[in-house]
Amino acid sequence: MHAVVLVGGFGTRLRPLTLSTPKPLLPIANVRQLEHLISNLGSAGVTEVVLAIGFKPEPFFEAFPDGTCAGITLHYAVEPEPLDTAGAIAFAARHAGISDTFVVMNGDILCDVDIAALVAFHKGHGAEGTLHLTPVQDPSQYGVVEVDDSGWVQRFVEKPAPGETDSRVINAGTYVLEPTVLNRMPENQKLSIERVVFPQMVAEGVLAAMPTQDYWIDTGRPDTYLQANLDLIDGSRSLILSSVGANSMISSSASITHSVIGENTVVGEGCVIIDSVVLPGAQLGNRVRLERALVMGTVSDDASLVDCVIGEHAVIAAHADLVAQRVPHPDEAK
Ligand code: GDD
Ligand code: MG
Numbered sequence: 001m002h003a004v005v006l007v008g009g010f011g012t013r014l015r016p017l018t019l020s021t022p023k024p025l026l027p028i029a030n031v032r033q034l035e036h037l038i039s040n041l042g043s044a045g046v047t048e049v050v051l052a053i054g055f056k057p058e059p060f061f062e063a064f065p066d067g068t069c070a071g072i073t074l075h076y077a078v079e080p081e082p083l084d085t086a087g088a089i090a091f092a093a094r095h096a097g098i099s100d101t102f103v104v105m106n107g108d109i110l111c112d113v114d115i116a117a118l119v120a121f122h123k124g125h126g127a128e129g130t131l132h133l134t135p136v137q138d139p140s141q142y143g144v145v146e147v148d149d150s151g152w153v154q155r156f157v158e159k160p161a162p163g164e165t166d167s168r169v170i171n172a173g174t175y176v177l178e179p180t181v182l183n184r185m186p187e188n189q190k191l192s193i194e195r196v197v198f199p200q201m202v203a204e205g206v207l208a209a210m211p212t213q214d215y216w217i218d219t220g221r222p223d224t225y226l227q228a229n230l231d232l233i234d235g236s237r238s239l240i241l242s243s244v245g246a247n248s249m250i251s252s253s254a255s256i257t258h259s260v261i262g263e264n265t266v267v268g269e270g271c272v273i274i275d276s277v278v279l280p281g282a283q284l285g286n287r288v289r290l291e292r293a294l295v296m297g298t299v300s301d302d303a304s305l306v307d308c309v310i311g312e313h314a315v316i317a318a319h320a321d322l323v324a325q326r327v328p329h330p331d332e333a334k
Helices: 033-043 058-063 084-095 115-125 179-184 193-203 222-231
Strands: 002-006 048-053 072-078 102-106 109-111 129-135 143-147 153-158 169-177 207-211 216-218 255-257 272-274 289-291 304-306 321-323
Touching (some): 033 072, 033 102, 033 109, 033 115, 048 084, 072 084, 084 179, 084 193, 102 115, 109 169, 115 129, 115 169, 129 143, 129 193, 143 207, 153 207, 193 207
Parallel strands (some): 002 048, 129 207, 255 272, 289 304, 304 321
Antiparallel strands (some): 102 169, 109 216, 129 169, 143 153, 143 169
């Protein structure tokens, strides 16, 4: 079975981290997010993954030089220009010659949904498309779904205005689709699956949905990206991953609590790191204090960073004391 993974977004809300690394290639507890997602696809019997890339394909080629990820063969479908979600799915599916039932996943989510069960649900319903659904507190930033008792979608509203729907169940970003869905998507045309294709399928009564309660998080914001990392090291999930990456030099006098230290990092003497992610290549001087920080760059001696996001080429001065800052600021960074 094929899967198309959408990795073409700009990662705007995670800047400056995403200025140097596309969001799906950022590590979550020292494993690239895309690798988490593709392993889950692999355990459901997916054998080929098509990465739908809207722009800047090079980091993906470099990240998987042998053309495989988690043991699964990758195909790269690079759009001539970003085609939006449906345009990207159609481009990727045609590129890979998909002609059978296939899976689609947004590349910026992390979840434990049983994809084989989603495929079985889809086939059992004889649906043309099936969505995975998850409950959230505030659905305003998502595609909100109303579903009947037998699992057929009655309404799909992308980013609803306040009061537009009472449902708190959202599109969790994993779909099973029949190849006939491609007939709804003209070649090389910008098109949104959420705003155009799904509402059309709802009107025809051919879109099903399976709600589940298992782990799900959209990693697109600094707070949720941090949360996704910490959930993987503290036993919040059944999976517990290592919190220290290879080739990191951590001083024995550093105190590290509930944090992830990436590969090829330096953590100096007397550092205090709490609820933070030190990303690959980051360098922390001596006595640096991090609290709820995401750091890719260099932090000099005695600096303190609370609720901060530091990009790859940033250098934080000695004794700096920053709270809730992004460096470089996303508006100034190129
Ligand atoms: N290849 C390609 N080309 N990929 C794209 C493009 C494009 O032009 N535009 C967006 N994507 C990818 C993004 O990288 C992401 O993986 C996925 O498509 C969804 O786009 P986002 O921009 O992240 O959308 P969202 O987070 O606002 O909403 C989506 O996800 C929610 C769940 O997290 C929607 O699918 C919502 O309905 C859903 O609830
Ligand atoms: Mg998203």
